[in-house]
Amino acid sequence: MGNGKASRITQCAETAFSDLASPIVDTAIEQAREVAREPSVEGFHQLRISMRILLTLWWFYRPLTDSRKYTRQRAMLKSIASAAGKARDYDILVELLRLQGKSSSVSTHEISAARDAAVEAGKKILSPSSVQMQLRQMLSQTSMSLTSRKRLHQLRNFADTRVAKSEKKLRKRIAQAVRAKRPDLAAFHDVRKLGKKTRYLLELLEPVLSRGHHSTLTRIKRTLQPLGDLNDVVVSEGLLRCNPSLLSGADQPRKIRHWFKKERERRLNTSAYLLRKDWS
Template sequence: MTGKPRKWKVLDAAQPRFSGYAKPLVSEALTRAARLDENQDDYHELRVALRRLRTLLWAWRPLFGRDLDEPGPASLKRMAAVAGEARNWDIAAGLLGQRCEGKTADRLAAARDEAREAARRVLAGSAFRHTLLETLRRANRLLNASPRGVPMKRFVRGRVESADRTLDKRMRRAKKSGRRDYAALHTVRKRAKRLRYLIEFFGPDLPRRRCRRMKQLKKIQDRFGILNDVVSAEQLLAHHREIFEADGSADAALASLAKARKRRRRAAMKLLA
């Protein structure tokens, strides 16, 4: 005896589920952007919200087709970079430690304030709000127009498996490339972050073995994140040597960061073994 093939209910399908994940992130990003002058942590949290939103756009990309490639994800990445510029000055100040005093401290504070003001002009403006809301609307339009009946559980498992394979491939490539190829290590960090966000989003729909990798992903994010902070501060200060009182103090600070970078890179490489 054969029954009729099951018809997936709308709530079982992947298409309508996107909005439930994306809307809170859009709301959080707008809230953070509106109060950037109140708390420096909002720059970081805003970047996290945008990264998580971009991860969702990546996850649902097979159902969007190519129509969402521009301007949504690319614009979100550029705006996250604006917030990141302000955040990098805070990181640099923390890493400089006792070297950040006197005129150097004053100049660094001025550069940080200038970067924050530039970020506020971009992120608290109407263009940022429009980009976020339009990206969400456009994504929903494309999903509403796409064929129905893609089961959510099967869909997210496939996307997590894809992200998992990509991370493993990037880790092997970074291990072969050696310690000098920071770009390969940076890619590992980004792909680990993507996989972690996906597991956090879709944990209930994933087999338990997938969730067991969270411990490793957190270690990668911690060690590679510290490495990225040092590299970002080193590059930032190398381009803004004028904040130091003398070339000698600039050279000493950059040498200290270079030493920290090598130490952090060795620690990160151990996770690729």
């Protein structure tokens, strides 16, 4: 959210919701249209990012919303993100094989077929009309619920409190991850999820926060890159484990699986080193 938009955002947290959420919803709807026209790698990636940003915004407003409605709306946002992500995961697998010189020994037919099946399975959820209807309805309902509250909150104070909570939780998770004698995948995955949430909060709310968070945001971005690289390998390993047929045409499937295992260990150790370096 740029400074120009910040000047138009009300100082009340409840009425600021629409100003914050509407541009993201508009972008997501357009991205769903683009994916329907051309199910590209980048299209799925950008739509999934928009859903994650909306999930972060809904978490930001969680203390001011009905818990049951929040649970339902969060599940809906996650279903759209998951549908986009499943197709994206196969694209990541192909890219890893290609970058590491393994694609020549693997038939991409099975992977392409699995990706097409994931796209087909997600068509209903990702259809532009469905995405538009669900997001617009969710936006309207949440906006009405927030603005009808009797007690209103000053946006800056509320934003400072929620961002501080997210940062504190992130630092705690990082401390737990780096204290472990051996790098733990689950702990690093938690750090990645919380890092993304805190990053999106800072990028959305930076203009209204009482102090700057530039150095923290820079560190988070630096942290997320190797954790994202690690996650790509973990997700690809999962696809190969759950779908053995993906390597049915490979010359040496065991060698490919071994490469993924070694690459996972390498990226895990790199992530552990960088977390200790930047956050200890």
